[in-house]
Amino acid sequence: MKKLLVLTVLLIAAAVSAAWLVDTRVHTPYRGYQGAEQFVDLPPGAGSKTIGDRLVASGIVSDEITFRAALWLTGQARHLKAGEYRFDRAMTPIEVLDRIARGDVYVMALTFPEGLTIAEMAKLFEGHGLGPASAFVDAATDVSSIREFDAAATDLEGYLFPDTYALSRHADAAKLVRLMTARFAHVFTPELRQAAAARSLSVRQAITLASIVEKETARDDERPIVAAVYENRLRIGMALQCDPTVIYALQRAGTYDGNLHRDDLTFNSPYNTYRYPGLPPGPIASPGRAAIEAVLHPVDAAFLYFVSRNDGSHAFARDLDEHNRNVRTYQVQDVRNRKAGKSDGSGRSAGSGRSAGSGASGGAGKMGGSGR
Numbered sequence: 001m002k003k004l005l006v007l008t009v010l011l012i013a014a015a016v017s018a019a020w021l022v023d024t025r026v027h028t029p030y031r032g033y034q035g036a037e038q039f040v041d042l043p044p045g046a047g048s049k050t051i052g053d054r055l056v057a058s059g060i061v062s063d064e065i066t067f068r069a070a071l072w073l074t075g076q077a078r079h080l081k082a083g084e085y086r087f088d089r090a091m092t093p094i095e096v097l098d099r100i101a102r103g104d105v106y107v108m109a110l111t112f113p114e115g116l117t118i119a120e121m122a123k124l125f126e127g128h129g130l131g132p133a134s135a136f137v138d139a140a141t142d143v144s145s146i147r148e149f150d151a152a153a154t155d156l157e158g159y160l161f162p163d164t165y166a167l168s169r170h171a172d173a174a175k176l177v178r179l180m181t182a183r184f185a186h187v188f189t190p191e192l193r194q195a196a197a198a199r200s201l202s203v204r205q206a207i208t209l210a211s212i213v214e215k216e217t218a219r220d221d222e223r224p225i226v227a228a229v230y231e232n233r234l235r236i237g238m239a240l241q242c243d244p245t246v247i248y249a250l251q252r253a254g255t256y257d258g259n260l261h262r263d264d265l266t267f268n269s270p271y272n273t274y275r276y277p278g279l280p281p282g283p284i285a286s287p288g289r290a291a292i293e294a295v296l297h298p299v300d301a302a303f304l305y306f307v308s309r310n311d312g313s314h315a316f317a318r319d320l321d322e323h324n325r326n327v328r329t330y331q332v333q334d335v336r337n338r339k340a341g342k343s344d345g346s347g348r349s350a351g352s353g354r355s356a357g358s359g360a361s362g363g364a365g366k367m368g369g370s371g372r
Helices: 002-026 048-057 064-074 093-102 118-127 133-139 173-187 190-198 203-216 223-236 243-253 262-266 289-296 320-339
Strands: 038-042 083-087 108-111 164-167 305-308 314-317
Touching: 002 064, 002 093, 038 048, 048 064, 064 093, 083 093, 118 133, 133 173, 164 173, 190 203, 190 289, 203 223, 203 243, 203 289, 223 289, 223 305, 223 314, 243 262, 305 320, 314 320
Parallel strands: none
Antiparallel strands: 038 083, 108 164, 305 314
């Protein structure tokens, strides 16, 4: 009898000791991996045993018993979510399970600013370690996702909506491109499609014009005015003479050296709006929402020209005489100031650094004169 009592006491003590040990472990931060961070990928449909095995093998949780104890204490067995998780500090098993139950998966934020081309987006894609730029360019040739908007498209130029995208480390180019075109479809609402139709613009024409506006100015207050300038030129059959379209043509040909020269204005490309009338064949970049809305809701103004004021804004003109006065005020004088060493270094333009000329935005290059 005495032996049985002793044995019982020992068993109770062992149980209490074990319970205390397990309770201590599930509330004690643990880190069993080397390096600054550890990633654990939990596949869809994985059971608690598979999840526990991966966490233990990755050094996130010390052992299976501790994992099971934490799972029982939290009651999270049915709430663990698949995905890739990043750990960069010691955590208690309770904290680990709480993160997985919340679905706090690791994502990378990749931001595409407005006004980028497919080629420029591809470089950002590669720069974030998501894959080669060529993979992004190839994925952007799949136009199936925008057929309802543009049956004539041969690539997704203009339709990869500029935004910030949350991606896993394993996101491929095709998935990202699908996300970007889905975002475009969400932004380009049926109401905007109706607005385009009301202005006798197809979706392709609207996005093409919006891409030009996007490249010409970064100011929200100016976009509807720039849109009006180009709409007015299109209405009267006047050449758009838009430098960014020439730059895009040169980029496509692989001959753009970072500067636009007078001879470039004769470059033979349907995208060259100095040489070919009307809109170019398609978008020259991906416009943002503001540029799209500006094209569909331009101001009611008779402007036909604009020139940079060298501070990020532009001066608009209704006729060539007024435009030439603006050129002399803002561009010719700026050149003289620079030569005299009086410039404060703030000469900036939202377009391609234009000065004089008869183009809508003042012509190409840093040169004087009033017309071509």
